[in-house]
Amino acid sequence: AQTVTQSQPEMSVQEAETVTLSCTYDTSESDYYLFWYKQPPSRQMILVIRQEAYKQQNATENRFSVNFQKAAKSFSLKISDSQLGDAAMYFCAYRRALYERNEKLTFGTGTRLTIIP
């Protein structure tokens, strides 16, 4: 079974600084998707970034980028120029890339990120 581990229950960063959230996963599959979701206190889960395992290039979305290390099964999220609105619970998630049937998301336990003004 696939597992996703986020070893940092809480992180904090000074506003405008850079922070990296860690995520590791365990799978025997070669093709899969990885995601980072953000859940602010308003509760809505928001997709931050997505990475396809077959792509070597790390995904980037504005201030958010990932460091995808397939051999190490590591998928960290870097947030640059941190803003107060980045404060949230961040979940790393994994999904197998099977197209003939639905596959569920496997979530990590989350990292709560606090932004210090």
Add this chain to the structure above:
Amino acid sequence: DTEVTQTPKHLVMGMTNKKSLKCEQHMGHRAMYWYKQKAKKPPELMFVYSYEKLSINESVPSRFSPECPNSSLLNLHLHALQPEDSALYLCASSRLRYNEQFFGPGTRLTVL
């Protein structure tokens, strides 16, 4: 319209009540999901609908009954719930079964 909406935002019900949660999307997505999320925990998948047909039921108790009347609407009917069912219930949708999921804001359910 690029969002998933859920009603109500908050719901308080007794153990003998019958209530329903509603989820709606107008993005043309053909897969819809119900998740349950307890405080400080990740979401747990409950049900998946694909093309209005139930494709996954994660061994959810029968007191939770999902319904997908059309491609835009997903309901979760609640009956004879227990206090431990109190949680945030999240709805999500995706274009097809294997695309990324977009979540609604959730319904905070309290069972007394």
